[in-house]
Amino acid sequence: MIDIKNYESWFLLYADDELTAAEKLLVDDFLRSQPQLQGYFNAIQQIKFTPDENISFPDTSTLFSDQIILDEIKLEADQTIVYPFKELLYKRNEKRRIDWRIPFAIAASFLLLIGLFVFMNQEDELSSRKLLSNTIDKPVQIQPLTDTLHSNALSTSHRVKTRKTFQQLPKKLPEVSEPASSPVEPEYESIQAVPLSSPDPMSNVASNFTDEVIKAAESRINAMKNAEVETSSINTELIINASLRNENRTSLRGLIRKITRRVLKDDDESDQNRRIQVGSFAIPVSNKK
Amino acid sequence: MTEREYNICVEDYADGVYRFILKNMQHPEDAQDVVQSAFEKMWKNRAEVKIATAKSYLFTVAYNQMIDHFRKNKRMVAVEQFDEASKVGGVGPISVKRELDEALQQLTPLQKSLILLKDYEGYSYEEIGKITALNASQVKVYLHRARLQLKEYLGKIENIL
Numbered sequence: 001m002i003d004i005k006n007y008e009s010w011f012l013l014y015a016d017d018e019l020t021a022a023e024k025l026l027v028d029d030f031l032r033s034q035p036q037l038q039g040y041f042n043a044i045q046q047i048k049f050t051p052d053e054n055i056s057f058p059d060t061s062t063l064f065s066d067q068i069i070l071d072e073i074k075l076e077a078d079q080t081i082v083y084p085f086k087e088l089l090y091k092r093n094e095k096r097r098i099d100w101r102i103p104f105a106i107a108a109s110f111l112l113l114i115g116l117f118v119f120m121n122q123e124d125e126l127s128s129r130k131l132l133s134n135t136i137d138k139p140v141q142i143q144p145l146t147d148t149l150h151s152n153a154l155s156t157s158h159r160v161k162t163r164k165t166f167q168q169l170p171k172k173l174p175e176v177s178e179p180a181s182s183p184v185e186p187e188y189e190s191i192q193a194v195p196l197s198s199p200d201p202m203s204n205v206a207s208n209f210t211d212e213v214i215k216a217a218e219s220r221i222n223a224m225k226n227a228e229v230e231t232s233s234i235n236t237e238l239i240i241n242a243s244l245r246n247e248n249r250t251s252l253r254g255l256i257r258k259i260t261r262r263v264l265k266d267d268d269e270s271d272q273n274r275r276i277q278v279g280s281f282a283i284p285v286s287n288k289k
Numbered sequence: 290m291t292e293r294e295y296n297i298c299v300e301d302y303a304d305g306v307y308r309f310i311l312k313n314m315q316h317p318e319d320a321q322d323v324v325q326s327a328f329e330k331m332w333k334n335r336a337e338v339k340i341a342t343a344k345s346y347l348f349t350v351a352y353n354q355m356i357d358h359f360r361k362n363k364r365m366v367a368v369e370q371f372d373e374a375s376k377v378g379g380v381g382p383i384s385v386k387r388e389l390d391e392a393l394q395q396l397t398p399l400q401k402s403l404i405l406l407k408d409y410e411g412y413s414y415e416e417i418g419k420i421t422a423l424n425a426s427q428v429k430v431y432l433h434r435a436r437l438q439l440k441e442y443l444g445k446i447e448n449i450l
Contacts, residue, residue, distance in 0.1 A: 012433040016407055018414065047439045049312075049389060049408040057307040058321060063299045063328045 002030045007037060011044045115280045120254065290335040290343065298343045299328060305344075306351050309409055313355055313401050315394065323358065327351040348410070349420045352402055359398055392442045400435035403428060 002010045010027050013019050019027065031038050057063070083089075290298075306327060311320040327350040331338055338346050393401055402421060406412045414425040414432075421428070 008437075009433065012436055015436060016414075016429075016432060017411070018429075043440050043444070044436060046385065047389065047436050047443070049393065049404060051305070051308050051409045055308045055311060056304040057324060058317075060299055060303045062325065063303055064296050 002026055004034070007034070008040075008044075011041050014041075015044050015048060111280075116255075119280075120258070290331075290338045290340055292335075294340045294343070295332060295335055298331070298340070298347065302344050302347050303328070305410060306347050309348065309402075309405050310351050310355055312393070312405055312409075313398055314358070319358060323351050323354045326354050344410075345412075345416060345420060348406065348412075352420055355402075356398065388443060389439070392439045395442060396435055396438065400431060400438075403432045404435055404439075407432060 007030060010019070010023075010030070014024060014027050027041075031041055303324060307320060307324045310323050311317060314320050314323070327347050330350050331343065331346060393404070396404070399421065403417060406417045406420060412420070414428040417423070417428045417432075418425050423431070
């Protein structure tokens with residue numbers, strides 16, 4: 001029932017058109033009994049909105065089903081339409097950066113390759129020299145040439161044969177005997193030409209032959225002295241075979257062997273000074289524990 | 290709902306939904322988009338929508354999309370109390386209808402929606418509650434509060450004038 005305490009709610013319900021006809025009559029009776037509230041009632045009833053009939057949806061044709069069906073048809077993009085201001089969209093702040101280490105890395109790689117190449121070539125020479133020296137691993141005794149020459153000079157029956165032997169000397173390997181208990185110094189100084197006593201028709205020849213032999217022997221002795229190989233001779237056949245074997249090795253195997261040789265070569269050095277040289281690089285190696 | 294019934298709904302309810310949304314959003318293009326989306330959604334769900342509930346369905350969908358639009362654009366400003374500066378500065382000696390329109394914009398979207406659904410479409414509290422996801426009691430309380438705020442606003446304007 002409407003009274004002085006709840007009239008506002010009734011007035012609002014009246015404005016909302018939520019009251020029945022009988023309830024509206026009750027409100028009217030209440031207002032007649034409380035005329036001072038008539039203004040308040042009118043103010044609330046005034047706050048009502050009516051639809052503006054001038055406002056209508058602009059284009060209802062877009063809402064009808066046929067248009068919606070058309071809209072549902074998937075259209076293919078027109079590839080000829082391009083955005084004309086793409087340049088404005090690109091990000092220019094970040095410039096493309098080239099890592100400065102790349103050129104240096106390439107140059108270092110080239111230098112390393114060149115160094116390895118040079119190192120390998122040097123090592124080939126070194127290995128050849130090493131082999132050369134290794135073949136003379138033990139002192140050998142050379143049969144003095146002068147003895148043979150001297151005996152040949154005394155025997156005319158062997159002159160021609162001995163001459164041939166001397167002519168072949170530079171090509172033929174010298175005879176290498178088993179090492180004796182101690183190397184014997186060949187007595188080169190004792191080489192002497194012995195003149196023939198008998199007037200043998202071949203004496204002139206023998207005399208000439210003896211001089212030639214002596215000269216050859218002396219030149220050979222000088223050569224051997226220059227080579228500072230006094231008590232040993234060079235087994236060239238062994239060197240040639242070793243070189244041939246060396247050429248057949250793979251490069252990797254050769255590299256490993258070269259490093260190994262370098263280490264062995266430096267055995268006599270102190271641990272602090274031991275280094276493995278690879279090309280132009282020296283890698284320190286130490287047995288310190 | 291058949292295609293024919295759908296088209297009837299377009300003829301009967303498009304303007305009403307548009308007025309309701311436009312009065313809330315105050316932006317014709319946005320309001321048109323909302324109405325368009327509401328009808329498209331009803332078309333997609335026409336198998337489930339009955340013709341008898343089509344109007345309520347359209348208002349419900351349009352209201353929700355409008356609220357989503359406000360949330361996305363952060364235009365939804367809770368105005369529980371009137372801003373004194375806006376009250377005085379934007380009102381001139383004009384008709385009561387215009388004063389009412391000005392006052393309406395001082396309300397929250399929910400309050401506006403409640404009043405417009407009540408006054409424009411004549412929905413009951415319960416029907417309004419279904420559209421706005423409120424119960425009838427809440428609709429009644431919020432609606433009365435909104436009317437009293439409008440009355441207070443209009444009373445102050447009358448005093449100024």
